Amino acid sequence: MAVTRYRFLTTWLLEAEIGRVWDAIYDARRWPEWWRGVERVEVVGDDLWRSTWKSFLPYRLSFDFEIERREPPHVLMGRAGGELAGTGLWRLYESPQGTASTWDWHVGTTAACGSTIATGCEVSSSAAVNERPATIGMPSVEKYAGPTAPYSADGCRSTGASYPSTAIGADATLE
Numbered sequence: 001m002a003v004t005r006y007r008f009l010t011t012w013l014l015e016a017e018i019g020r021v022w023d024a025i026y027d028a029r030r031w032p033e034w035w036r037g038v039e040r041v042e043v044v045g046d047d048l049w050r051s052t053w054k055s056f057l058p059y060r061l062s063f064d065f066e067i068e069r070r071e072p073p074h075v076l077m078g079r080a081g082g083e084l085a086g087t088g089l090w091r092l093y094e095s096p097q098g099t100a101s102t103w104d105w106h107v108g109t110t111a112a113c114g115s116t117i118a119t120g121c122e123v124s125s126s127a128a129v130n131e132r133p134a135t136i137g138m139p140s141v142e143k144y145a146g147p148t149a150p151y152s153a154d155g156c157r158s159t160g161a162s163y164p165s166t167a168i169g170a171d172a173t174l175e
Helices: 018-026 028-034 114-124
Strands: 004-014 038-045 048-054 060-071 075-082 084-095 098-109
Touching: 018 028, 018 084, 018 098, 028 038, 028 048, 060 084
Parallel strands: none
Antiparallel strands: 004 098, 038 048, 048 060, 060 075, 075 084, 084 098
């Protein structure tokens, strides 16, 4: 089966210092608590995370993320393998207004449902689908790292009504 390729480029703007944002992102075990669409994450080792994701489509993708480069608190880069295959690069930038985080995925689906998922992913880059809270996009990371700006780099609304902090358990805190 041919691999369907696509790219996600997401930017989060957070009113928080870079170290707190890094800690929230790097603590992959807690992603399901605040990142809608992440069903589970298992930290298999220092350089290997295994996760299962689901969007509004009735499919799940499970894959491993092997960390190839880590430069706290600025860069996290790795390779995905499993039902999603490719590379991902997370970059954090700090300014007096807070922290910007970009997540750049160059991946392909390898699962049997790949062409259907890819169609959904193409659609999920439009503002219309971001009205749905379960799409891949801006998480409720503000509970951990601080409030977010009202947009992402792809022009989609990605905070407030789409991802309220109430989606996170009341006892969730940044350690």
